[in-house]
Amino acid sequence: MSTLRFHAIKGSLDSKPVAVEEKVRRSELFGENVFNENTMRQYLTKDAFVGVINAIKYGKKIDRNIADQVASSMKDWALSKGVTHYTHWFQPLTGATAEKHDAFFETTGDGMAIEKFGGSQLVQQEPDASSFPSGGIRNTFEARGYTAWDPTSPAFIYGTTLCIPTIFVAYTGEALDYKTPLLRALHAVDDAATAVCRYFDKNVKKVSSSLGWEQEYFLIDKRLAASRPDITLTGRTLLGHSPAKGQQLDDHYFGSIPTRALNFMRELENECMLLGIPVKTRHNEVAPNQFELAPIFEEANLAVDHNSLLMDVMGRIASRHNFKVLMHEKPFAGINGSGKHNNWSLSTDTGVNLLAPGKTPMSNLQFLTFFINTIKAVHKHEALLRAAIASASNDHRLGANEAPPAIISVFIGEQLTKVLEELEGVTKGKLSPQEKTELKLNVVGKIPDVLLDNTDRNRTSPFAFTGNKFEFRAVGSTANCGNPMTVLNTIVAKQLKDFKVEVDALIDKKDLKKDEAIFNVLREYIKSSRDILFEGNGYGKEWEDEAKRRGLSNNKTTPEALKARVSEQSIALFEEMEVMSRKETEARYEIEIEAYIMHIQIEGRVLGDIARNHIVPTAVKYQNILIENVKGLKEIFDKKYEAVSKEQLSLIEDISSHIEGINANVTKMINERKKANNIEDIEKKAYAYCFNVKPLFDDIRYHCDKLELLIDDEIWPLTKYRELLFTR
Numbered sequence: 001m002s003t004l005r006f007h008a009i010k011g012s013l014d015s016k017p018v019a020v021e022e023k024v025r026r027s028e029l030f031g032e033n034v035f036n037e038n039t040m041r042q043y044l045t046k047d048a049f050v051g052v053i054n055a056i057k058y059g060k061k062i063d064r065n066i067a068d069q070v071a072s073s074m075k076d077w078a079l080s081k082g083v084t085h086y087t088h089w090f091q092p093l094t095g096a097t098a099e100k101h102d103a104f105f106e107t108t109g110d111g112m113a114i115e116k117f118g119g120s121q122l123v124q125q126e127p128d129a130s131s132f133p134s135g136g137i138r139n140t141f142e143a144r145g146y147t148a149w150d151p152t153s154p155a156f157i158y159g160t161t162l163c164i165p166t167i168f169v170a171y172t173g174e175a176l177d178y179k180t181p182l183l184r185a186l187h188a189v190d191d192a193a194t195a196v197c198r199y200f201d202k203n204v205k206k207v208s209s210s211l212g213w214e215q216e217y218f219l220i221d222k223r224l225a226a227s228r229p230d231i232t233l234t235g236r237t238l239l240g241h242s243p244a245k246g247q248q249l250d251d252h253y254f255g256s257i258p259t260r261a262l263n264f265m266r267e268l269e270n271e272c273m274l275l276g277i278p279v280k281t282r283h284n285e286v287a288p289n290q291f292e293l294a295p296i297f298e299e300a301n302l303a304v305d306h307n308s309l310l311m312d313v314m315g316r317i318a319s320r321h322n323f324k325v326l327m328h329e330k331p332f333a334g335i336n337g338s339g340k341h342n343n344w345s346l347s348t349d350t351g352v353n354l355l356a357p358g359k360t361p362m363s364n365l366q367f368l369t370f371f372i373n374t375i376k377a378v379h380k381h382e383a384l385l386r387a388a389i390a391s392a393s394n395d396h397r398l399g400a401n402e403a404p405p406a407i408i409s410v411f412i413g414e415q416l417t418k419v420l421e422e423l424e425g426v427t428k429g430k431l432s433p434q435e436k437t438e439l440k441l442n443v444v445g446k447i448p449d450v451l452l453d454n455t456d457r458n459r460t461s462p463f464a465f466t467g468n469k470f471e472f473r474a475v476g477s478t479a480n481c482g483n484p485m486t487v488l489n490t491i492v493a494k495q496l497k498d499f500k501v502e503v504d505a506l507i508d509k510k511d512l513k514k515d516e517a518i519f520n521v522l523r524e525y526i527k528s529s530r531d532i533l534f535e536g537n538g539y540g541k542e543w544e545d546e547a548k549r550r551g552l553s554n555n556k557t558t559p560e561a562l563k564a565r566v567s568e569q570s571i572a573l574f575e576e577m578e579v580m581s582r583k584e585t586e587a588r589y590e591i592e593i594e595a596y597i598m599h600i601q602i603e604g605r606v607l608g609d610i611a612r613n614h615i616v617p618t619a620v621k622y623q624n625i626l627i628e629n630v631k632g633l634k635e636i637f638d639k640k641y642e643a644v645s646k647e648q649l650s651l652i653e654d655i656s657s658h659i660e661g662i663n664a665n666v667t668k669m670i671n672e673r674k675k676a677n678n679i680e681d682i683e684k685k686a687y688a689y690c691f692n693v694k695p696l697f698d699d700i701r702y703h704c705d706k707l708e709l710l711i712d713d714e715i716w717p718l719t720k721y722r723e724l725l726f727t728r
């Protein structure tokens with residue numbers, strides 16, 4: 001192994017940046033491999049074009065005849081670009097994207113062949129879906145599930161394949177992917193938000209949810225990563241002593257990007273341009289060898305697809321540059337982990353961002369309406385939001401190194417806190433003309449149209465208002481944004497729906513004017529959701545205690561957090577908003593809890609192997625060297641022997657005690673695993689893995705990391721943190 005380590009180090013040191021050519025302006029490349037509006041205008045008949053646009057904008061159905069025309073044009077376009085295959089591209093609940101390629105090629109029966117692609121193949125496919133997680137919805141003997149075209153996310157060419165974004169559902173109609181519930185949630189929020197917008201502007205016909213994600217990641221030399229079985233099999237390091245230098249000097253953040261990494265980014269960005277992913281920002285992140293990439297925000301469904309696609313593309317391009325991308329939320333202990341902050345907002349088809357303060361008192365009241373309703377929604381469903389970001393890997397990240405804690409709270413900044421305080425004082429019922437004027441001029445009217453940008457002001461906040469959007473910072477870097485976006489849009493949809501009912505009731509029954517009714521309801525919302533607002537340090541014990549007093553949940557582990565997903569409140573919410581049926585919600589819970597068990601199980605096995613097969617033998621080898629040394633000293637020193645071999649003897653003892661520590665704890669862990677595996681109930685099993693198996697990882701690691709400090713560097717088998725993190 002140590003030879004592998006040194007071989008890898010040598011390879012990485014010899015590595016030269018891979019040249020990337022950029023001859024064409026990015027704007028010219030943008031969307032070149034996408035069947036977007038521009039391309040459709042060129043390739044589709046007018047009827048077909050209108051049909052697709054109506055489907056995209058207003059969710060209208062596309063009939064068979066139009067589908068045939070679209071398919072044929074898509075094929076012509078794809079063939080003109082050297083494409084040979086097509087695939088329905090979808091996002092099953094494995095966390096990865098899925099595709100099965102079919103050639104356009106077809107025989108005609110007379111010894112000849114043609115390229116063919118019809119509407120039926122575009123609209124629906126039946127992949128043998130038995131091997132994707134279904135949470136018990138679909139028995140393997142009824143493996144049928146189908147993928148169906150999502151015209152709201154345009155087809156694109158990747159390599160020589162035409163990829164058609166699709167939803168993936170069981171034959172019986174239940175969603176088996178991330179996209180289906182997301183589309184339903186987006187529909188729900190559109191309905192609810194449009195209805196509320198009409199209080200302010202009767203012309204609004206549609207409200208879209210937007211998402212701008214920020215993808216954080218680590219780039220590690222491919223050979224170094226491959227020399228570590230833990231990185232290869234689990235995506236993170238399970239052991240390794242902290243290097244003398246970590247991120248304490250803050251000298252990496254926003255620093256100049258190393259050439260090798262920069263060339264990777266440039267090639268990646270070019271590929272993104274072709275695929276229509278509007279990437280804009282790149283920079284070094286806080287931890288050594290950690291980086292971030294962010295696009296311009298897009299409509300949420302498209303943004304989710306683009307992020308899933310990006311994660312796949314990143315892996316492929318990294319390999320060409322001799323890198324491995326680590327997407328894991330916490331690949332290295334003790335330094336920053338990686339998040340995928342989700343910047344979320346709502347905007348109207350009339351071009352108004354509903355979370356940006358406007359220029360008039362009325363538009364500011366509209367802003368406050370959406371702002372306060374969002375806060376209220378988060379307060380009501382904080383535990384469900386926490387569940388939406390839960391995973392074995394994100395558990396390691398939350399609560400340290402600039403990642404938010406497990407307690408969900410909302411940060412709104414000083415200026416808006418003051419505005420809400422003033423609104424709390426609004427009179428109950430009818431408002432006097434003076435009060436109305438005062439409110440409009442001095443409270444609502446005073447919200448500056450550009451709020452001081454709060455971005456990154458509070459890095460420990462899980463959900464922060466940043467001037468014209470909310471930043472859901474708790475989302476982890478490996479996540480499919482579809483999950484948190486489904487939950488966030490659903491809870492906001494439900495909240496807006498309830499708000500409308502309350503406001504209408506005040507107008508009808510109490511004879512209040514529209515704005516009076518809105519002020520009245522908002523005032524009560526501010527009072528009842530005050531407990532979710534928090535501007536302080538999210539890491540302190542004080543906040544944990546305070547949050548407890550406020551009745552906020554603090555679920556530090558995934559098995560605890562996931563329960564909120566299947567609470568009666570959540571099931572009813574998803575049912576009412578027609579986002580997921582009870583069966584679908586329960587299936588998702590099962591899939592996620594099983595994934596958790598698998599992750600910990602795999603990590604336990606890998607750690608046990610490394611500790612016993614790599615670390616212990618190395619320790620014994622070094623101990624033997626010391627023993628030989630002591631024997632030699634005894635031979636030559638005779639009486640002085642004790643004094644000169646004192647340190648070696650104590651080293652020999654230390655090594656023995658760590659070997660014992662490793663073996664005892666690995667044995668304990670294996671026993672706990674066996675016990676856990678015998679538990680039938682998956683929830684109890686997950687708890688056993690979480691609370692009985694996983695804690696032993698730390699004990700095993702402790703002894704291994706101590707040995708790393710004692711043993712001769714030359715024979716240490718695992719590539720060290722300093723080598724993984726500081727090779728550029």
Ligand SMILES: NC(=O)CC[C@H](N)C(=O)O
Nearest residue numbers: 216336337338339402403
């Ligand atoms: N600078 C930052 O925003 C750091 C964020 C941090 N890496 C996280 O886990 O969310």
